[in-house]
Amino acid sequence: MATDIKDAVHSFGASAVMGLLPARPRLLALGEPTHGEDALLGLRNELFRQLVEQEGYRTIAIESDCLRGLMVDDYVTAGTGTLDDVMEHGISHGWAAFAANRDLVRWMRAHNDGRPASDQVRFAGFDGPLEIAGAASPRQALTALHDYLVRAGVDTDLLPCTAQSLDRLLGADDRWTEPAAMRDPSRSVGRSADAARLRLLADDLVALLDEQMPHLITTTSGEDRERARLYGRTAAGLLRYHSWMADTSPGRLARLVGVRDRMMADNLFALAERGPVFVHAHNAHLQREKSSMRMDGKPLEWWSAGALVSAELGDAYAFVATALGTIRHQEVDVPPPDTVEGILYTLAEDHFVVDTHRLVTALGGVRPAHRTSPWFGYAPLDPAHLAGSDGMVFVKDVEGTAGNLAS
Incomplete structure (x- = not known):
């Protein structure tokens, strides 16, 4: 069996990953089983660099705020702002604190310097x-x-509201960001009369954007139109999310995580039109199988962004999971030998690419045990998901060291 398993293993790199796929996908997704480890982010950086240089990939999409990310894109393409500023304000969820994310943005800016837009x-x-x-x-x-829409010269009589009426309905931002609303639906503004009116206005504004496209093509750039669509779907998604924040039914939390991944999927569909795109996020947001977690002690299940995109795009979407052996600084020690991680941990290499279909064959129909984690921040690989992935990256020991991109 050991020989067969070794036949499923390849040296880490873009060529090994692409060799697992029938063709170059428009969306190539690399998942991770835990957040905030520079060692994993460093491998992501290296894979992206190789995908750019060897496979023609030109966009990286990460699990970060889609609107704030526009600031980072402006920096890496046009040099707008400073590295410190875009790291502080352009990347959400605290990801800017990790050295490998800073390395990524720095490398992208250096790579683009002096290049035409088409090659950036x-x-x-x-x-x-x-x-x-x-x-x-x-x-x-x-x-x-x-x-x-106003700047593009759309007839103001066609607009469903004025900027002033929009501002009045929105009110103070802190009523939308009320921290207590996650635990207490009654503290959410999401089903107020103002919120209901805003959902209708958002729908009308998006419809008007579509209806005016022949005019907008002649008066605005493709980049501006792409961003307008982003604003529209984000507004609609946020208002839907806030509505479910105010819900009191048993399905509230499951709907919230489902709405979030639907927003992710819609953004990936839009990015796929640029193609090809390298995507990086938690395995749970990218896998084809139903995702699950516990929140407030309750089990939740939902379809991930990856599952939604895969259902629509088929082979144009590819998912490579990441699994790992140890994170000793988080008390995740050597995996049990009867788990997928334990079987791969016996191999000599520090990190490598795994052909999951060959691995399943090598296991001879025996399903490995599902590893458990002593740390909530790490989600072990579900062995039932092996066949649903296009490949795997295995990292033997996560030491917390940063990975740098060559500039």
């Missing part, structure tokens, strides 16, 4: 403006879409 690499966040404790006000997305 692009940055995107594909998560909504959401945190685990709540969601942003829809103000930025709604007002940006409204402003775009």
Whole structure:
């Protein structure tokens, strides 16, 4: 069996990953089983660099705020702002604190310097403006879409509202970001009369954007139109999310995580039109199988962004999971030998690419045990998901060291 398993293993790199796939996908997703480890982010950086140089990939999309990510994209493509500023304000969820994320942005800016736009690499966040404790006000997305239509010369008589009425309905941003609303639906503004009116206005603004496209093509750039669509779907998604924040039914939490991944999927569909795109996020957001977690002691299940995109795009979407052996600084020790991680841990290499289909064959129909974790921040690989992935990256020991990109 050991020989067969070794036949499923390849040296880490873009060529090994692409060799597992029938063709170059428009969306190539690399998952991770835990957040915040520079060692894993460093491998992501190296894989992206190789995909750019060897396979023609030009965009990386990470699990970060899609609106804030526009600032990072402006920096890496045009040099707008400073590295410190875009790291502080352009990347959400605290990811800017990790050295490998800073390395990524620095490398992208250096790579683009002096290159024509057609050959530049692009940055995107594909998560909504959401945190685990709540969601942003829809103000930025709604007002940006409204402003775009006005600036583009759309007849003001066709607009469903004025900027002033939009501002009045939105009110103070802190009523949307009320921290207590995640635990107490009664503290959410999401089903107020103002919120209901805003959902209708958002729908009308997006419809008007589509209806005016022949005019907009002649008066605005493709980049501006792409951003307007982003504002529209983000506004609609945020208002839907806030509505479910105010819900009191048993399905509330499951709907919240489902709405979030639907927003992610919609952003990935839009990015796929650029193609090809390298995507990086938690395995749970990218896998084809139903995702699950516990929140407030309750089990939740939902279809991930990857599952939604895969259902629509088929082979144009590919998912490579990441599994790991140890994270000793988080008390995740050597995996049991009867788990997938334990079987791979016996191999000599520090990190490598695994052909999961060959691995399943080598296991001879025996399903490995499901590893458990002493640390909530790490999600072991579900052995039932092996066949649903296109490959795997295995990292033997996560030491917490940063990985740097060559500039």
